[in-house]
């Protein structure tokens with residue numbers, strides 16, 4: 001059975017997309033897992049990172065969601081057709097595009113709108129994957145609710161900088177509500193400190209996070225490095241070259257597999 005992990009934080013620029021891509025690549029290339037990445041952000045940064053250039057005639061996440069909004073169900077063939085392959089990093093993925101922002105509107109009036117993504121990801125082809133990583137958009141809305149309704153785990157990348165902890169209560173509150181109602185399979189949120197550096201603000205934020213999330217902090221931390229930007233530019237995952245962040249994402253993959 002596949003494990004679905006939502007990578008979420010409504011705060012922008014905290015390392016969600018970088019984590020989806022590089023945790024995915026480390027799971028695939030170093031842990032020999034079959035991985036599907038799902039881009040659930042109209043900004044489509046993950047799709048671009050993976051080298052997707054639209055349009056290629058195949059459905060994106062936007063069409064999958066609109067299909068379910070219109071007819072409640074989706075054929076497994078359409079879901080299969082939406083899966084692309086990224087050769088360099090050995091990753092399969094379902095891309096997003098800017099029109100996903102409009103799908104969000106259609107979803108709001110659809111019946112049982114929280115379970116739209118769950119219905120898409122229940123296609124039998126999804127069972128072929130060991131891990132499905134969902135890269136969420138930076139907003140607390142219907143798309144995020146869908147990700148948390150479909151997932152069994154939520155990883156929250158938190159940039160260890162000032163103000164970065166402020167929105168966490170709203171996010172963990174939403175997580176708690178979903179776990180208590182529509183998705184009892186959702187485990188405790190896992191906190192991943194990102195962009196850690198030697199400044200006092202970073203050290204203090206890390207200390208506060210550790211105190212607040214004692215039981216659910218991941219052991220791995222991701223340091224700040226220009227390698228992240230270089231990787232998104234080249235499309236080559238961090239674990240494929242020799243650098244500190246690559247080692248950290250490999251450690252994260254081992255930690256996730258060991259859970």
Ligand SMILES: Nc1ncnc2c1ncn2[C@@H]1O[C@H](COP(=O)(O)OP(=O)(O)OP(=O)(O)O)[C@@H](O)[C@H]1O
Nearest residue numbers: 012013014015016017018138195223224225228229
């Ligand atoms: N560990 C890191 N060290 C330095 N820069 C990083 C690190 N991780 C990510 N970045 C850079 O920070 C920026 C934001 O990262 P990323 O796109 O992963 O965040 P995000 O949370 O997905 O953003 P959004 O909320 O807009 O989707 C990018 O330019 C990325 O290259």
Ligand SMILES: [Mg+2]
Nearest residue numbers: 016017041045
């Ligand atoms: Mg992103």
